[in-house]
Amino acid sequence: MKKKIHYSTYVYWAMGLFLAIFLAQCGLKAISVVVPKSAKANQRVTFTMHCGAEPRIQGGGSYSTQLVAGIMVPKGWNARKNLTMSFTSPKGNGTMRIIPDSELEPVSGLSWHQAAKKMFGIGPNLVDDMEWIVFRSTQAYSFVNNEDIDFTVKAECNVGAENMLASLGFYIGSSIENLRPEDTDYKKFTFSNAFEVTDGEGDLIDFINPQLGTVQPVKSLDNDIITLTFDGGVTNTVLDHEPAIYLHVRAMDESGKLIAEIRKQTADTKLTDVGGKKYLIDIWPRGFFKVDKDVHIARLEYFYTDITGTKSVGYGNTDEPFKYTFRCE
Amino acid sequence: MKIYKILSWPLMLVLCWGINSCKDELGNIRTEEAEKDITGNWKVTQLTRNGENLSKRLKLENFKIDFNADGTYTIADDLPFVVSGSGKYRLDDPQYPFSVVLSPTEGKEEVVLKFQFPVVKGKRQLSLVMSLGCSSNTYQYDCERLNGGI
Known part of the structure; x- marks a missing residue:
């Protein structure tokens, strides 16, 4: 009996070690963003996210998923009305669509936009008048083991009519992994340096200072x-x-x-x-x-x-x- | 061991027969949902704005609303609410309500409030969701009946 206990302990240790190595090596690369320092009011601006996939699939096989990407901008921009997202990658280029409010993120039970806000917050901004808007690729893509690729997501939207200084948020993820709190491999996010809207209406709305x-x-x-x-x-x-x-x-x-x-x-x-x-x-x-x-x-x-x-x-x-x-x- | 096996079959048969005999009676039990009754004097016990709990910062003692048995309501002067004063109310569905419809005496239009009526700690709680000003700001009022009513 004692031997059996010892044996099972070793098995669990080995499984844990394997899982740790597997998880640590798998997923998405860190995200980097290109955000202009400023834009004029109502100007259409492009924000660029660079990321990559590093599939390490247990036992070979393939991993099929849709690309998920989101940005966090001031609510006053009304970005839901004019935001577009597209991506380029060695596996093909494509457009993305906003995930409907009615579709709930399975882990949180909230809409994907609310779930992203709950998960990532508002970063260095001090005033909570921000919204996360999450898009998803229209197609799914399959990966085989070690098929590492880099890809780029571009988000375009109008910056609104008000003068403001804010930090913007960016997120890249995988549709089948959802927004699990404990996961650090399949959801990458970052916040930009200060982005200013100039030549607009009213006093400067400063979200950061x-x-x-x-x-x-x-x-x-x-x-x-x-x-x-x-x-x-x-x-x-x-x-x-x-x-x-x-x-x-x-x-x-x-x-x-x-x-x-x-x-x-x-x-x-x-x-x-x-x-x-x-x-x-x-x-x-x-x-x-x-x-x-x-x-x-x-x-x-x-x-x-x-x-x-x-x-x-x-x-x-x-x-x-x-x-x-x-x-x- | 064999004796147990032999006995277990008749026992199972008796059990099945017993359960089966209840079927008709169970089918006759009326399972109609009761109509929801929100009449009473309600006080706000918790107030959130865009998910932020303001209950401890606001003086809630005068935040009261009365739903009267004659189908009228009265809102306390001190209560920030989507309508003011008094008027008539009804539930959108008496058995399975999703909202309370308010028709203010002096107002022009009916106001529809999202509504929940859960039992919390053995007492009915009235939860109303509304926007007081801008539609981007959502408030939830959780209310309890005054005088310990359920």
Whole structure:
């Protein structure tokens, strides 16, 4: 009996070692991307992903799969409407199609786009207004053992109308491997350096660099619940040693007329300290300002203050207010 | 050993006969799904925005909604909601509802909210999914009946 136990232990060790070697040698190469530093608003831009396959198939045979590729861009680009993807490889060139929302990624039970966001996140971006969009080749391709190839995926899309600075995400995978959390061989992803959209509308939306004041969600209306954040760690301000931070905020209508102003330092205007010199407050603007049904708040102007209201910090650590415009597109 | 084998056959036959005899009775049991009743005073116990849980940061104590037995609803003034005030409501299917349809008294159009009605810890939970402002922002309100009702 003892001998049998010993024998089976050796077998399991050998199997484990074989699997480890097999898995370690198999799959996709690391991904590298070519992303321009900047583009003009609404310009159509090409992003290039270089990758490769290294099939090490147990016991010979073949491995058949479709190529999966995704990119992560700001939601404001509406890239789903105009993104195209294609690839070139020694096994042939082809176009790719967006995976329908109705098709669920089997491991997460989410759509492939949501699953990619859950798996890869938003990288170095600090503001979560990004979406992953995942495409798949229309054809499947078969690999035999040691048939190593390099291939290139090109993604083309319009960059949207707003000025912004963001890091973009890229993913290459295999359709039959799905997005298993433990897998590191069949899903390769990376994030680009800063990519800037210039000559567009509005102030620069900076996704990468810490901001003194931010609002989440990036796109909202006055009936949404919004979160205003003050990040005192970004730079030295007059509020550096204050024990509590308060919100001083004005609601304006479409014509710029003042609807209401709240500048009292109360429990309702006090920000919550979330650590790391960061403070936040969640408000439902329609309820916060108690506006009538037919009144619509078009934008907010706001400052962060101390408990007396005398020390105040505005946009870029100046006397100018932070501004937030309610809009969906 | 042989005795057991011999006995086991009649026993199996008796068992099969017993099970078979229940068939008709089981078939007569009505399995019709009960109509879902959402009447009551509900308080929001959890609120998420785009998957982020805001429950601990917001004061939820005044976030209430009443679904009355006469088919009307009332939303508390403090509750951010897709409609305000009061109106009439109905379920899209009384037995297998997927949504609650609200007809605001002062509103123009019906509002359809995605709806789930699971039993959580022995109590019915009302989950409503909606967009308050931009359609890109999704909120889920999980509610419990006030006064410990089930």
